[in-house]
Amino acid sequence: MKRANPSLIGAFVLGAFALLALAVLLLGGGSLFTYKQRAVIYFDGSVNGLSVGSPVSFRGVRVGTVDRIQIRLDKDSLVAKIPVFISIEPGQIEVLGGGGLADLAFRSFIDRGLCAKLAMQSFVTGQLGIDLDMLPEGVHRPPASTQGIPEIPAVKSDFDVLRDQLTQVHISQLVEEMRSTLQAMHTLAQTANDTLAGVRGDLQATAASAHRATDHLDATIGRLQTESTRTLDAFTRLSENLDRQVDTLSPQLQGTLAAAQAAMKNANASLANLSDMTAPGAQVRSDLESSTRDLAAAADSLRSFAETVERNPQVLLTGRHKP
Numbered sequence: 001m002k003r004a005n006p007s008l009i010g011a012f013v014l015g016a017f018a019l020l021a022l023a024v025l026l027l028g029g030g031s032l033f034t035y036k037q038r039a040v041i042y043f044d045g046s047v048n049g050l051s052v053g054s055p056v057s058f059r060g061v062r063v064g065t066v067d068r069i070q071i072r073l074d075k076d077s078l079v080a081k082i083p084v085f086i087s088i089e090p091g092q093i094e095v096l097g098g099g100g101l102a103d104l105a106f107r108s109f110i111d112r113g114l115c116a117k118l119a120m121q122s123f124v125t126g127q128l129g130i131d132l133d134m135l136p137e138g139v140h141r142p143p144a145s146t147q148g149i150p151e152i153p154a155v156k157s158d159f160d161v162l163r164d165q166l167t168q169v170h171i172s173q174l175v176e177e178m179r180s181t182l183q184a185m186h187t188l189a190q191t192a193n194d195t196l197a198g199v200r201g202d203l204q205a206t207a208a209s210a211h212r213a214t215d216h217l218d219a220t221i222g223r224l225q226t227e228s229t230r231t232l233d234a235f236t237r238l239s240e241n242l243d244r245q246v247d248t249l250s251p252q253l254q255g256t257l258a259a260a261q262a263a264m265k266n267a268n269a270s271l272a273n274l275s276d277m278t279a280p281g282a283q284v285r286s287d288l289e290s291s292t293r294d295l296a297a298a299a300d301s302l303r304s305f306a307e308t309v310e311r312n313p314q315v316l317l318t319g320r321h322k323p
Helices: 008-027 104-109 158-167 173-276 283-311
Strands: 038-041 055-058 061-069 082-089 114-120 128-134
Touching: 104 173, 114 158
Parallel strands: 055 128
Antiparallel strands: 038 082, 055 061, 061 082, 114 128
């Protein structure tokens, strides 16, 4: 039997290891030699839907994956906690000012508010992921790392918060309040129905009164129309009588107007003569002015005599002595 060549076997084994290493490098994309930040998160509730390889995101941007999920049970209290180990890829995070994620102390992110919570990836499949965010207030900070791995504090997911709010609602109290509300609404509806019944009667009475008032108004309008017709007929007859009387009196009115015109002409002539008599330089005006002066002189003499008699009444007996 021919003995196997040890050199050939060694070369074949070395070639197999080389191909395996090359495949690992090609498939892993060099991730085996890339720095990754490890961290652990403890969840108190269920992590159903979370699995190895689930995405780890920071405000929606994927920065890592879930590496391992365990259950840790305290032997004294039998309290179970679920540690979820994650790895963060530094290539997804750019540090401004130079350097990289490996140059920074990851603990400083935790001290400044880095937290983790479960996030729904798909409502259809129920798959979960981990969402990281900075929440500097109201979160308990772990005192130290776990087995040399920094611990990121966990906060309740949006679904857990909604579930807690629903569990805090007292269903029996809520049902009782709804029953009281429905009873109050029923009472209010009954009261409104009774009120509307009374109002309906008042509306019917008001409608009947309005109907009677409308009938009376129609009758009054009918009488007014009849009287208006009669009045219009009377005015028509009066207008016809006036037309006939005007036709009869028209000659007399024309004669009266002619006489009035003649009288106006005579009056105008008399005014013209009077104006000529009173014009400056007219004889009649001169005579009137002379007579007026004589009357004024006689009036002065009479006034002087009256004053003399008033001072000496004996003048009427003895006469006035000439000086």
